[in-house]
Amino acid sequence: MARGKKGFQWRRWNIVIHRDLGYLCVGLTFVFAISGIAVNHRADWNPNFKITHSTVPLTDLIGVEPGSQAFIDHVLAQLELSEPVRGSFLRSPEEVDIFLEETTITVNLERSEVALETIKGRPILRETNFLHLNESKKWWTYMSDLYAVSLLLLATTGMFMLKGKTGIKGRGAWLTAIGVAIPIAFLLLYF
Secondary structure, three states: OOOOOOOOOHHHHHHHHHHHHHHHOHHHHHHHHHHHHHHHOOOOOOOOEEEEEEEEEOOOOOOOOOOOHHHHHHHHHHHOOOOOEEEEEEEEOOEEEEEEOOEEEEEEOOOOEEEEEEEEEOOOHHHHHHHHOOOOOHHHHHHHHHHHHHHHHHHHHHHOOOOHHHOOOOHHHHHHHHHHHHHHHHHHHHO
């Protein structure tokens, strides 16, 4: 008895699509997952920058005109900072702001002290947040959309990976229902 041609093997193609698309999405999944965790907690900390504050006493400011280049050079020398100066601002006769690349210096002449605020980018988190929040716009928007469509395909093909009692007709149906119910429950609670 001759064997006829097999029909379209949808289960085989489902597995191939799910597997290969899953491999393609690994890098993007890491980017969006790491950034998602960081951004979820932005009320507790700044996910892009580490911000530090400190106060340092200043000496020997007599005879130096506040806000002048000599004043700025004198303050930077006392603080042992060599970052390039981006600008300065005479806030009042008693306060001068000096802006460096990563540091803002507020000189209080009345108290003879300096308040330093240093902002440094958090490695990896800043870059993943840049991508996740689509700050680059342009072509990344299409890449993000393509990734979202890929996740939809992964979820759909994933439901049909297994047969029988562990598949979508058995335990898979219950797990899928729970997975759908979770966001609905949170919407009902908070929206």
